[in-house]
Amino acid sequence: MSPERSEAVPGATTTGQRAGNRLRLAVLDRDPGFMQVLSNRLDALGCEYRSLSAPATVDALVAMRLNALMVDLAVLGPGGWEYLERVCSRLSGMAVIVCTGPSSVAQRVRGLRLGADAWVTKPCHAEELICVVEAAVRRHRRAEMPALEAAAAFGEITVRPDLYQAYANEISLELTAREFEILHLLSGSDRVLRREEIYERVWGYAMAHGDRSVDVFVRKLRQKLRAASPEWSYIHTHFGVGYRFAPEREDAVERELDLVTDAEAAELDTAFAR
Amino acid sequence: MSPERSEAVPGATTTGQRAGNRLRLAVLDRDPGFMQVLSNRLDALGCEYRSLSAPATVDALVAMRLNALMVDLAVLGPGGWEYLERVCSRLSGMAVIVCTGPSSVAQRVRGLRLGADAWVTKPCHAEELICVVEAAVRRHRRAEMPALEAAAAFGEITVRPDLYQAYANEISLELTAREFEILHLLSGSDRVLRREEIYERVWGYAMAHGDRSVDVFVRKLRQKLRAASPEWSYIHTHFGVGYRFAPEREDAVERELDLVTDAEAAELDTAFAR
DNA sequence: GTTGCGCGTAAAGATCTTGTGATCAGGTTG
DNA sequence: CAACCTGATCACAAGATCTTTACGCGCAAC
Numbered sequence: 001m002s003p004e005r006s007e008a009v010p011g012a013t014t015t016g017q018r019a020g021n022r023l024r025l026a027v028l029d030r031d032p033g034f035m036q037v038l039s040n041r042l043d044a045l046g047c048e049y050r051s052l053s054a055p056a057t058v059d060a061l062v063a064m065r066l067n068a069l070m071v072d073l074a075v076l077g078p079g080g081w082e083y084l085e086r087v088c089s090r091l092s093g094m095a096v097i098v099c100t101g102p103s104s105v106a107q108r109v110r111g112l113r114l115g116a117d118a119w120v121t122k123p124c125h126a127e128e129l130i131c132v133v134e135a136a137v138r139r140h141r142r143a144e145m146p147a148l149e150a151a152a153a154f155g156e157i158t159v160r161p162d163l164y165q166a167y168a169n170e171i172s173l174e175l176t177a178r179e180f181e182i183l184h185l186l187s188g189s190d191r192v193l194r195r196e197e198i199y200e201r202v203w204g205y206a207m208a209h210g211d212r213s214v215d216v217f218v219r220k221l222r223q224k225l226r227a228a229s230p231e232w233s234y235i236h237t238h239f240g241v242g243y244r245f246a247p248e249r250e251d252a253v254e255r256e257l258d259l260v261t262d263a264e265a266a267e268l269d270t271a272f273a274r
Numbered sequence: 275m276s277p278e279r280s281e282a283v284p285g286a287t288t289t290g291q292r293a294g295n296r297l298r299l300a301v302l303d304r305d306p307g308f309m310q311v312l313s314n315r316l317d318a319l320g321c322e323y324r325s326l327s328a329p330a331t332v333d334a335l336v337a338m339r340l341n342a343l344m345v346d347l348a349v350l351g352p353g354g355w356e357y358l359e360r361v362c363s364r365l366s367g368m369a370v371i372v373c374t375g376p377s378s379v380a381q382r383v384r385g386l387r388l389g390a391d392a393w394v395t396k397p398c399h400a401e402e403l404i405c406v407v408e409a410a411v412r413r414h415r416r417a418e419m420p421a422l423e424a425a426a427a428f429g430e431i432t433v434r435p436d437l438y439q440a441y442a443n444e445i446s447l448e449l450t451a452r453e454f455e456i457l458h459l460l461s462g463s464d465r466v467l468r469r470e471e472i473y474e475r476v477w478g479y480a481m482a483h484g485d486r487s488v489d490v491f492v493r494k495l496r497q498k499l500r501a502a503s504p505e506w507s508y509i510h511t512h513f514g515v516g517y518r519f520a521p522e523r524e525d526a527v528e529r530e531l532d533l534v535t536d537a538e539a540a541e542l543d544t545a546f547a548r
Numbered sequence: 549g550t551t552g553c554g555c556g557t558a559a560a561g562a563t564c565t566t567g568t569g570a571t572c573a574g575g576t577t578g
Numbered sequence: 579c580a581a582c583c584t585g586a587t588c589a590c591a592a593g594a595t596c597t598t599t600a601c602g603c604g605c606a607a608c
Contacts, residue, residue: 450594450595450596451595452595452596453595485597485598486597486598486599487596487597487598490596490597490598491596513604513605513606514605514606
């Protein structure tokens with residue numbers, strides 16, 4: 001199912017450029033001439049790309065952390081539509097560009113409806129093709145990060161998207177990137193977010209069944225939030241559903257009541273009963 | 275500076291469809307035949323669109339709150355590239371699709387680099403063109419489309435899909451996830467729902483013969499509903515069929531009878547029997 | 549009135565979810 | 579290269595929830 005073969009990774013540059021800003025592309029195509037021309041252009045752009053001669057599994061694609069996938073339907077064969085749909089739906093954070101030979105309108109419509117971001121017909125100019133890929137990636141990026149967002153305060157916590165960090169009394173919570181992303185997502189929504197939603201919007205692709213990553217990060221977040229702001233609770237569990245963000249002050253009274261022992265509680269009960 | 279002329283707004287439908295989920299498109303084109311064909315398709319989709327025969331200012335476009343703008347470069351004239359760039363950079367949340375006559379690779383590359391999301395060459399198929407627009411808009415949708423379902427009130431009860439919970443007088447009924455799903459389903463339908471229907475829509479698969487799960491959950495629901503809103507009854511049994519949701523106030527008389535103790539009830543029975 | 553079946557009710561056991569700590573792999577920094 | 583940090587995954591325990599089962603009552607048909 002996974003005959004993924006990586007022929008070359010010429011773009012595996014050594015520079016310390018921020019990968020987040022560069023194009024990470026995989027090309028699923030078998031035409032040597034096409035790949036040759038494309039490679040030249042991609043190299044010139046300092047683009048990190050990878051050429052595949054056979055479909056990779058969704059998991060393999062996830063592991064590549066791509067911005068974009070270019071695919072020739074001819075390589076996919078009969079199960080191509082299904083593969084396309086699966087890839088598009090599972091990797092919502094990745095742009096998918098179909099670049100294939102002559103096709104009918106119906107085929108192109110089908111491909112676009114399944115989730116492809118663009119359809120380019122071969123033969124095509126490499127420069128133009130790359131522009132299409134960049135345009136698609138640009139759009140994905142924009143969708144993911146709606147520019148600079150203003151800082152927001154919740155209880156004793158301040159969330160600063162511009163600094164990728166949260167603070168309590170000017171003191172950083174020392175959140176890691178993922179921790180911050182989850183806190184940011186949660187704090188930006190009043191409603192209950194299901195784990196799948198959180199995972200998809202933070203990781204960029206569908207959550208595997210039984211994955212506990214969201215739980216683990218929520219635990220770390222709570223830990224740091226509690227350490228920085230002990231009298232408040234921020235992330236609430238909705239059993240069987242997910243999590244909801246809402247700053248709530250825990251009264252000292254309540255906490256004292258919680259500390260009442262069972263014996264004392266029993267005494268109180270009998271006292272009231274009299 | 276603002277020669278914007280709105281020729282028609284045929285897509286301004288009267289239905290209560292949520293605008294947030296629909297495509298809001300402006301088409302900047304002067305070809306009557308092209309517009310005719312496109313209009314038909316857009317109408318069929320229930321899409322809200324607007325046709326412009328001259329470039330609108332950026333501010334005017336902002337005011338239209340568009341998801342996408344389709345533009346024919348021929349309409350823009352000499353300052354077209356500049357206009358395109360301005361629009362793309364200023365309205366980063368809007369997809370820009372260039373749909374124009376024959377062009378050179380250099381032109382298309384230029385357009386895409388300036389920020390256009392797609393470039394379609396006329397003549398083209400309307401269906402395909404719309405698919406391209408939808409593909410461009412899709413991601414932005416995803417970010418804004420947390421599918422907020424409105425809260426609904428029935429009698430003294432308020433059902434809140436965003437919180438996965440129901441309330442009576444601001445007080446949570448403490449429904450579990452499944453309990454809520456069943457209440458939500460029932461409350462969203464006026465008719466009688468058979469157990470099999472309820473089971474299938476809540477559990478996601480067919481109900482086994484003789485399964486009493488639905489009954490048990492209805493009981494728990496009634497219990498919590500009664501505790502929170504004693505004067506009303508919400509879920510009604512249709513013997514041999516299923517359940518129906520309908521808020522109904524119960525008379526005070528009936529309630530008094532309900533409050534009669536078992537012993538008193540026995541007395542009453544014998545009294546009536548005499 | 550009687551009978552059969554569907555329904556309400558309750559409780560116990562099974563199952564699923566979540567919190568938590570620990571471990572492992574991969575990448576980065578110095 | 580080694581120390582360190584981050585993120586992914588696992589195992590376990592405690593709780594919450596769901597399913598199953600049993601019993602008795604009410605409804606409808608005869």
